[in-house]
Amino acid sequence: MSLAEQVYLVVGMLVEGFLVLLAVSSALERKGRAVLLSSLACVLVAAGWYGWYALLASESLWLLMLPAMVLLGGIFFFLPFGSFQALRVGSISEQVDERDVMFSREEYQPGTEHYETYYAAHPEYKAVDDRMRRLPELLEPGGRYYDKQTADPIDAVFDKIVTLATQVDGQTSLRRGELGTAEATATIKAEVLKMGADDVGIAELNPMFVYSHVGRGPEPWGRPIVNSHRFAIVFALEMDYHEVEQAPLLPITRETAKQYLRAGEISVALAKRIRECGYAARAHIAGSNYQIILPPVAHDAGLGELGRMGYLISPKYGARVRLGAVTTELPLLLDRPITFGVQDFCETCLKCAINCPSGAIPVGGRKLVRGVEKWPLNVEKCIHYWRAIGTDCGLCMKVCPFSHPSTPIHNLVRAGCRRSPLARRLSICGDDLFYGQRLRLPAGPG
Ligand code: SF4
Ligand code: SF4
Structure with missing residues (x-):
């Protein structure tokens, strides 16, 4: 097996591992929609990744395109760039009664x-x-x-x-x-x-x-x-x-x-x-x-x-x-x-x-x-x-994306959000996708 093939398969396993972890972690959090979507993603990514391999195993350059995209995505997710806003506090001149x-x-x-x-x-x-x-x-x-x-x-x-x-x-x-x-x-x-x-x-x-x-x-x-x-x-x-x-x-x-x-x-x-x-x-x-x-x-x-x-x-x-x-x-x-x-x-x-x-x-x-x-x-x-x-x-x-429990997946996302504006935008979309944007209010007892 060539080096390109080995890199391709290892990166594929890492991506799959991430999705499996996401599904398990969502199950522990009792988030049905997130379990369903991450499981679906697991199957689709596996099919796409290994289908691409079956098609292009001998074309090193084409084969390495997917791992390169994953690597670039990872770099941009964690790279500190863009403006960083802090809470702006001016001079406060009155107390609250x-x-x-x-x-x-x-x-x-x-x-x-x-x-x-x-x-x-x-x-x-x-x-x-x-x-x-x-x-x-x-x-x-x-x-x-x-x-x-x-x-x-x-x-x-x-x-x-x-x-x-x-x-x-x-x-x-x-x-x-x-x-x-x-x-x-x-x-x-x-x-x-x-x-x-x-x-x-x-x-x-x-x-x-x-x-x-x-x-x-x-x-x-x-x-x-x-x-x-x-x-x-x-x-x-x-x-x-x-x-x-x-x-x-x-x-x-x-x-x-x-x-x-x-x-x-x-x-x-x-x-x-x-x-x-x-x-x-x-x-x-x-x-x-x-x-x-x-x-x-x-x-x-x-x-x-x-x-x-x-x-x-x-x-x-x-x-x-x-x-x-x-x-x-x-x-x-x-x-x-x-x-x-x-x-x-x-x-x-x-x-x-x-x-x-x-x-x-x-x-x-x-x-x-x-x-x-x-x-x-x-x-x-x-x-x-x-x-x-x-x-x-x-x-x-409850709905705030920062309120998710401290699990390896959420901590990884937090680490990206701390540094990169791109990570923040992606996390907001991801949160809406996996957990839903709107909650339905429960009915009262009886
Ligand atoms: S009504 Fe509920 S959701 Fe709205 S600010 Fe008050 S506690 Fe938060
Ligand atoms: S806007 Fe989003 S991140 Fe900010 S407090 Fe509200 S739910 Fe949390």
């Missing part, structure tokens, strides 16, 4: 002092918020996907998270530990990962990402928030792929609650540990107790980029993450924001916007929002939809 945040506005009940005071100052939100209040609350009867048996245990987890709110801060020890900055950073990161986080980073806390006034939680409503900590330790927890795949049904909310509880427990334990070393530290937990806006701080800590849907997209887990944070005055080494092609990818992809049932995610270009160039999410539409269905939806997280 937590009282204006949708989760706070949801809590203002007609007849209460908060309701009267807030809507006297912000009549522009009154009609839209009153309409929202007529819808059932999350995990309450009346939502399209409500099911008591699943909803009640989730509610219990959220109640448990709220009990952590009293433990977020405390007395700082008067005796300071003797750790150097590099050693303290390494120790803190190792401890956070040991406690169960999947990724961790450190940012200098931008004071513009600290809320200006308390909007919810145990502290007095409307009190100015004072947090002068210089550092933020931010960590990400991966959400279970198969639970996210069930979005917009209740399992997505079960997974959200589970990860927020883990994030709360880790943050509270970490903040306590730092205070015991003689440095002020405060945990920021879900359900009423954030003093900071987590996604941009997580971006600053190098945990990911902000995507079209407004969530942080992690390089490893995509949008399937929940975040936790501790702010502190313990001196630490800073991480830097990362870019891995998300801005460019989101410009063409649109999959979350196409599949968002409430129309909350824009299909157009980015806009400057408080100094950050991003896609402005219509939070009102999103939360209205949550209340109408009784879960926290998560469809955008």
